[in-house]
Amino acid sequence: MSKEHESGMSVIVKTITRLTVGLIFLFGIYILVHGHVSPGGGFAGGVIIALSFVHLMLAYGKEVSFKKLPRAVVHFFESFGALMFLGIALLGFTSGYFFINFISKGQPFKLFSAGIIPLCNIAISLKVGAGLFAIFLALVLLKFEAEKRK
Amino acid sequence: MNPASQLIPLFVVIPLSGAFLIALMGKKLKWLPDFTGTFLTLVLFILSLVAIKPTDLYHTLVYSVGAWKPPIGISLVQDGLTVLMLVVVNLVVFCIALYSINYMERFTSKWKFYTLFFLMLAGMNGVIVTGDLFNLYVFLEIASVASFALVAFGTERHELEAAFKYAVMSSVGSLFVLLGIAMLYGYTGTLNMADMSVVLVHKGEGKLIAMISVFFIMGFGLKAALVPFHSWLPDAHPSAPAPISAMLSGVLIKALGVYTLCRIFFNVIGITPAILSVFMFMGALSMVVGVFLAIGQWDMKRLLAYHSISQIGYVILGIGLGTPLGILGGLFHLFNHSVFKSLLFLNSGAVEYSTGTRDLQEMGGLSQKMPVTSGTSLIASMSIAGVPPFNGFWSKLLIIIAAVQAGRYGYAFWAVLASILTLASFMKVMKYAFYGSLREKWASVIEVPVFMKLAMVILAFFCVAGGLLLVPSVQGVFLQQAQAVLVEGLQYGSRALGVIGSG
Numbered sequence: 001m002s003k004e005h006e007s008g009m010s011v012i013v014k015t016i017t018r019l020t021v022g023l024i025f026l027f028g029i030y031i032l033v034h035g036h037v038s039p040g041g042g043f044a045g046g047v048i049i050a051l052s053f054v055h056l057m058l059a060y061g062k063e064v065s066f067k068k069l070p071r072a073v074v075h076f077f078e079s080f081g082a083l084m085f086l087g088i089a090l091l092g093f094t095s096g097y098f099f100i101n102f103i104s105k106g107q108p109f110k111l112f113s114a115g116i117i118p119l120c121n122i123a124i125s126l127k128v129g130a131g132l133f134a135i136f137l138a139l140v141l142l143k144f145e146a147e148k149r150k
Numbered sequence: 151m152n153p154a155s156q157l158i159p160l161f162v163v164i165p166l167s168g169a170f171l172i173a174l175m176g177k178k179l180k181w182l183p184d185f186t187g188t189f190l191t192l193v194l195f196i197l198s199l200v201a202i203k204p205t206d207l208y209h210t211l212v213y214s215v216g217a218w219k220p221p222i223g224i225s226l227v228q229d230g231l232t233v234l235m236l237v238v239v240n241l242v243v244f245c246i247a248l249y250s251i252n253y254m255e256r257f258t259s260k261w262k263f264y265t266l267f268f269l270m271l272a273g274m275n276g277v278i279v280t281g282d283l284f285n286l287y288v289f290l291e292i293a294s295v296a297s298f299a300l301v302a303f304g305t306e307r308h309e310l311e312a313a314f315k316y317a318v319m320s321s322v323g324s325l326f327v328l329l330g331i332a333m334l335y336g337y338t339g340t341l342n343m344a345d346m347s348v349v350l351v352h353k354g355e356g357k358l359i360a361m362i363s364v365f366f367i368m369g370f371g372l373k374a375a376l377v378p379f380h381s382w383l384p385d386a387h388p389s390a391p392a393p394i395s396a397m398l399s400g401v402l403i404k405a406l407g408v409y410t411l412c413r414i415f416f417n418v419i420g421i422t423p424a425i426l427s428v429f430m431f432m433g434a435l436s437m438v439v440g441v442f443l444a445i446g447q448w449d450m451k452r453l454l455a456y457h458s459i460s461q462i463g464y465v466i467l468g469i470g471l472g473t474p475l476g477i478l479g480g481l482f483h484l485f486n487h488s489v490f491k492s493l494l495f496l497n498s499g500a501v502e503y504s505t506g507t508r509d510l511q512e513m514g515g516l517s518q519k520m521p522v523t524s525g526t527s528l529i530a531s532m533s534i535a536g537v538p539p540f541n542g543f544w545s546k547l548l549i550i551i552a553a554v555q556a557g558r559y560g561y562a563f564w565a566v567l568a569s570i571l572t573l574a575s576f577m578k579v580m581k582y583a584f585y586g587s588l589r590e591k592w593a594s595v596i597e598v599p600v601f602m603k604l605a606m607v608i609l610a611f612f613c614v615a616g617g618l619l620l621v622p623s624v625q626g627v628f629l630q631q632a633q634a635v636l637v638e639g640l641q642y643g644s645r646a647l648g649v650i651g652s653g
Contacts, residue, residue, distance in 0.1 A: 075173070076174065078173070079170045079173040079174035080174060082166075082170040083167065086167055089163075090163065097214070097215070097216055098159040098213070098215055098216070099216035100217045
């Protein structure tokens, strides 16, 4: 508890963050899995998920945030998301065409429908979320290095 | 659908999967980036050679991504021009991947290099195979953004400055392209290039088309570094690591600039005498201005970069003549330039690898210490200067003959003059860098490692043997197929849509 208060912002910000960050994360997942039936999708969901981690880092400092999500994991998810998307597209060759929607489409407007679209959304959200967080890390860490040199 | 067209998506899939596999595992497995880099580019080169035969047989192959029939879905089109560009790009990229095995040892994060390298390759192959105008823009941006990062790869001060300048100017070019595409979409209501050309034939030329043409000439001309838009190139190309300089000068400006200009103006919008004369004027201007700026340079890579502007001028002049012979000469020069210019950049990289300098005044007598580098460099210099029997001679000859036949004596004169000045400036390079007396401080210089030598020798072989592409039986399946696509012009639309109707 005491160590948590050494870095980051004030107690008020930290308390609010603790209450909201989980909700933001959940909202990102909601947007992501409902991408094919409502506005939103992989990109928007991924951005919101990344924002929850950005929020955590702004309020608590980088140590707490890295404990939740180490940099290596961010880099892994970034490449994995892209490969997953490509893999889904390549699996279409089993039905004869690159990128064909080879899973049964199901009922329109149901959560489990639309074939490969939800899977693609998940892949995109991994790529976009990890990518956005990695860009944020690159910018923030560059600032830390510059401050250290002073 | 034709089974031969199943191969088309692989040109985008293979480099993309290579890029992300290396990003995923390249940091841990040290052997993976080198192995994947060489192996996948070799596979791509072989695939591009395999694609020659079915194109000769069927002329145009169309692949509909996701089984969505064009003009609704994205289509990938493979015809003669596509195959020519694919062979050029993948040949040069294979040699560069081979060269990078040794050269990139000096940089810390090789896996990042290969990731960006493959992304750039995916972008270029994508631009070449796509049949959808917006998809073309997306791939154009993938290749451009990867190349910004690669120019800045050394992260020294001047490299970052060059990369920033390149990024800003190239983004402005991309914005013009995007604006042009948006207007064209508004006018025709479709994004499929074949469908668009059919609609444009029905709707006829309007004032809007003239404006869109100007946007495209600005945007793609900036990517191709034609003279009024060339100022980013002499900074960006020398600042990158040598393999990337070779890739930028050798293939990127052609895939993103010349190919797109040809495809859109000849096959989609439809070529007019006015646009042809703009092409010819800009080509001749680039040719002459580029060579005059090059001749005074002492930085070896900067000199080569200015020559890229000049040689792209030849390509555009040849294509802009609009006669079948001129187009053939232009496309042949495009092939030749990508081979010898990437070889020259690899040579300059080899000299820099061994001696640590790019300044011609500091070199001298290196041919005694580096026989392979100086030998291949001599071949490439003779090729670019247009000395028979190397490949550059034949293509320049075709362009000049075509200019004379078309009655453009002035342009023919400038082409000859630029060629003579090119010869002069490469005599300077050879004299100062490789011949003359060896300096004291280079006494301990040794030849570069084996993979770098191998890559240079392969490219030198294509410089010597390149003229054989004009042998009628070879020409018929390769160069003339590409020429036919441009000569037929707007028939591209009905052909690419007709293939779908029948298959």
